[in-house]
Amino acid sequence: MKFLILLLVTACAASPQDLSGKMFIFPQQSTRAYVKLNTTVDSFSAATVCHRSFTDLKRDHGLFSLATSNSFNDFLIFYDYTNREMEPHVRHGKSEYGGLDYKPNVWHSICTTWDSQSGLIQLWFNGLPLTKKYVSSGSNISGRPIIILGQEQDAHGGKFDINQCFVGMMADVHMWDYVLSACEIQKYVNELNFTPGNVLNWGALDFQIMDRVLIESKQMMCV
Numbered sequence: 001m002k003f004l005i006l007l008l009v010t011a012c013a014a015s016p017q018d019l020s021g022k023m024f025i026f027p028q029q030s031t032r033a034y035v036k037l038n039t040t041v042d043s044f045s046a047a048t049v050c051h052r053s054f055t056d057l058k059r060d061h062g063l064f065s066l067a068t069s070n071s072f073n074d075f076l077i078f079y080d081y082t083n084r085e086m087e088p089h090v091r092h093g094k095s096e097y098g099g100l101d102y103k104p105n106v107w108h109s110i111c112t113t114w115d116s117q118s119g120l121i122q123l124w125f126n127g128l129p130l131t132k133k134y135v136s137s138g139s140n141i142s143g144r145p146i147i148i149l150g151q152e153q154d155a156h157g158g159k160f161d162i163n164q165c166f167v168g169m170m171a172d173v174h175m176w177d178y179v180l181s182a183c184e185i186q187k188y189v190n191e192l193n194f195t196p197g198n199v200l201n202w203g204a205l206d207f208q209i210m211d212r213v214l215i216e217s218k219q220m221m222c223v
């Protein structure tokens with residue numbers, strides 16, 4: 001039985017899909033529903049992660065969770081509702097971005113860049129570059145990464161907290177193993193032609209869905 005399930009999972013995860021114009025829907029609070037993203041890159045001296053999300057959650061939630069066996073929060077984008085702060089974590093460091101207009105029920109584009117040489121992180125919130133801050137320098141994110149949308153990992157690939165799961169919609173997830181230029185980030189934000197992620201590419205995404213996560217076309221307004 002276990003063997004059969006393993007076979008099915010392997011078969012489903014095989015080929016990358018083009019999710020352009022689509023979104024993942026995480027429709028309910030749970031610790032079972034998530035999307036696991038696959039990549040072959042396993043050492044990062046720098047990174048940029050961009051995504052769009054839509055939610056009306058009134059509690060903490062994770063938006064992007066990359067764990068390695070070295071650190072469960074090796075690259076984590078987390079919203080702290082109590083303090084109303086977007087908190088990117090890299091390696092063993094964390095920074096806080098408050099004062100954001102993180103309105104419910106609208107799409108927000110969030111890009112996060114980090115470089116191990118300077119140790120600086122920068123959040124771009126809906127296209128606005130925020131303060132550069134020190135978070136972690138001198139070591140790579142390394143080891144087999146497990147990248148999860150919909151849940152926040154408190155272990156390498158598990159230990160999810162129901163009070164931190166994401167409920168809402170998510171789209172346009174990309175990851176690069178370098179710091180994107182300001183110009184490229186603005187192209188991403190404005191949905192123009194940009195260089196797709198070389199670690200994760202929404203246009204050729206290798207992923208596995210667990211439990212109730214749905215894929216639908218993004219809703220466009222009639223004009």
Ligand SMILES: *[C@@H]1O[C@H](CO)[C@@H](O)[C@H](O)[C@H]1NC(C)=O
Pocket residue numbers: 013014038039040206
């Ligand atoms: C992840 O991708 C690699 C290379 O494309 C592949 O060998 C591996 O089977 C994939 N893993 C999963 C869980 O899909």
Ligand SMILES: *[C@@H]1O[C@H](CO)[C@@H](O)[C@H](O)[C@H]1NC(C)=O
Pocket residue numbers: 043044045046140142177
């Ligand atoms: C850090 O990652 C870069 C690739 O981004 C790699 O070239 C380098 O060898 C890595 N360094 C270590 C110590 O693993």
